[in-house]
Amino acid sequence: MSYKVFQLEPYVGQEELANLTKSINDGWLTEGPFSKKFIEGVKDMTGAKHALLAANGTLALYLMYLAIGIEPGDEVICPSFTFNATASPLAIIGAKPVFVDIKEDDLQIDPEMIEAVITPKTKAIVPVHIYGQSCDMDPIMEIAKKHNLLVIEDAAQGFGVFYKEKHTGTIGHCGMISFFADKTITCGEGAVVLTNDDELFEKLKLVRNQGRPNSGTFIHPSLGMNFRMTDLQCGVGVAQLAKFPEIKERKTKNFELYHAWLKDVPQVKFVGLSKDSNFIPFRVNIRVERLEELLQFMEDNQLQTRRLFYPLHKQPCYSYLGYQENDFPVANKAYDEGLSLPVHLGLKREDIELICDTIISFYG
Numbered sequence: 001m002s003y004k005v006f007q008l009e010p011y012v013g014q015e016e017l018a019n020l021t022k023s024i025n026d027g028w029l030t031e032g033p034f035s036k037k038f039i040e041g042v043k044d045m046t047g048a049k050h051a052l053l054a055a056n057g058t059l060a061l062y063l064m065y066l067a068i069g070i071e072p073g074d075e076v077i078c079p080s081f082t083f084n085a086t087a088s089p090l091a092i093i094g095a096k097p098v099f100v101d102i103k104e105d106d107l108q109i110d111p112e113m114i115e116a117v118i119t120p121k122t123k124a125i126v127p128v129h130i131y132g133q134s135c136d137m138d139p140i141m142e143i144a145k146k147h148n149l150l151v152i153e154d155a156a157q158g159f160g161v162f163y164k165e166k167h168t169g170t171i172g173h174c175g176m177i178s179f180f181a182d183k184t185i186t187c188g189e190g191a192v193v194l195t196n197d198d199e200l201f202e203k204l205k206l207v208r209n210q211g212r213p214n215s216g217t218f219i220h221p222s223l224g225m226n227f228r229m230t231d232l233q234c235g236v237g238v239a240q241l242a243k244f245p246e247i248k249e250r251k252t253k254n255f256e257l258y259h260a261w262l263k264d265v266p267q268v269k270f271v272g273l274s275k276d277s278n279f280i281p282f283r284v285n286i287r288v289e290r291l292e293e294l295l296q297f298m299e300d301n302q303l304q305t306r307r308l309f310y311p312l313h314k315q316p317c318y319s320y321l322g323y324q325e326n327d328f329p330v331a332n333k334a335y336d337e338g339l340s341l342p343v344h345l346g347l348k349r350e351d352i353e354l355i356c357d358t359i360i361s362f363y364g
């Protein structure tokens with residue numbers, strides 16, 4: 001199917017190309033000068049004490065879970081309404097993902113649901129900052145402190161998102177941000193792990209690089225893997241970091257256009273703004289009546305849309321956990337009603353107008 005408007009379009013150009021060319025010309029492909037520059041840029045932006053690169057967000061989560069000591073049999077609490085990568089590395093380790101519901105207004109994890117599922121086996125909480133806003137972290141950190149639990153933030157979608165002046169991913173014990181092609185800034189694939197904890201930083205360094213403190217040695221004090229990135233990707237990342245203010249401004253403008261044109265349509269409701277968080281539109285998420293029919297109508301009009309997350313408690317791969325269909329009604333409802341509209345920088349004002357007009361014409 002060819003679309004008049006695509007859901008995603010990476011915003012890359014000559015600046016990224018110049019850095020890629022430099023990497024090739026300089027003959028430096030593995031982590032090197034651009035990697036250092038990218039890490040420093042991410043640290044400046046987030047205020048994190050330490051930052052390490054990882055090959056992608058999924059592996060960054062796996063790396064954090066391994067380094068922080070999640071073990072087989074441990075229980076780890078996360079929202080049902082998230083991308084599978086939050087939970088799958090836990091399951092692969094042999095730990096048990098324990099799901100909780102989300103809040104109706106902003107779709108973030110509901111801190112009020114957490115204490116009820118804590119057991120003696122609970123080791124950690126994984127709040128997931130979704131769709132360009134932050135979870136309500138204060139109550140989560142309080143619960144973690146009270147029950148002596150670790151907090152590992154999935155801030156895959158949280159680049160540039162702050163909760164009460166603190167960047168997402170820097171509030172718990174560690175956190176990660178993804179740079180996949182649909183993220184706020186991208187390296188194609190890639191991620192960064194953030195922590196303010198010196199001891200954890202040392203463990204993360206070992207696990208990400210074959211159990212040794214530096215490359216170039218064949219002595220491995222501990223077990224580890226290869227979670228590294230390349231300088232080619234980081235060159236792209238450096239160019240993207242410089243574009244972030246523009247990306248933020250233009251995505252916000254796109255969101256405002258959608259809001260102005262759709263806010264009075266009775267069958268359309270915008271996902272609410274999170275408390276104590278800024279908003280970097282990652283998608284434009286709306287909740288609508290007759291979603292299935294609208295999806296088909298948009299497709300027929302060559303406008304590419306996306307549904308929101310299919311809750312993890314209903315995923316075939318977690319059937320062994322024994323959850324019921326109707327568990328987590330708020331997550332279920334978000335899936336049943338939720339629609340993502342494109343917000344990328346390739347959109348023209350007319351594209352957004354066309355999408356809004358099409359939705360309005362659907363509802364007559």
Ligand SMILES: Cc1ncc(COP(=O)(O)O)c(C=O)c1O
Nearest residue numbers: 056057058083085086156178180
């Ligand atoms: C909430 C969340 N967690 C984790 C990931 C995994 O990141 P990556 O695609 O970089 O592996 C994603 C990616 O979309 C995500 O949205």
